[in-house]
Amino acid sequence: MFALVDIAGFQEKVEEGMKLRVPLLPAEGGAKVTFDKVLLLAKSADDVTVGKPYVSGAAVEVEVLSHGKGEKIRVYKMRRRKRYRRLKGHRQDYTEIEVTKIKA
Numbered sequence: 001m002f003a004l005v006d007i008a009g010f011q012e013k014v015e016e017g018m019k020l021r022v023p024l025l026p027a028e029g030g031a032k033v034t035f036d037k038v039l040l041l042a043k044s045a046d047d048v049t050v051g052k053p054y055v056s057g058a059a060v061e062v063e064v065l066s067h068g069k070g071e072k073i074r075v076y077k078m079r080r081r082k083r084y085r086r087l088k089g090h091r092q093d094y095t096e097i098e099v100t101k102i103k104a
Contacts, residue, residue: 001015001042003040003058003102005035005039005060010022010023011039012075014060019096020096021070022094024067024093026102027064029064029066031069032061032062034059035059038054038059038060040055041102041104054076056104058102060101062098063097064095065096067094067096068096069093070091070093070094071091072089072091074087075089101104
């Protein structure tokens, strides 16, 4: 069984027991969070429900494991022959979650 869920503006394919990183959620570590914006629910290969736009009555329960920051990326801007150089770094905040239950 898997589901396509809208989590913080991103569509994620999730299964029970799956761990994934999503953009930062306003929840403490160890908290239970429920997402009810389920776009697709597949119980088996023959039993697939597509939402219009969401599947009614379906939800995904997750447990927040931790919060953190991703790898640093460097943004470098330069204009040749003008002595213009700018270097910026960025680390994206994320929340690590584990899918505990998919309600149909």
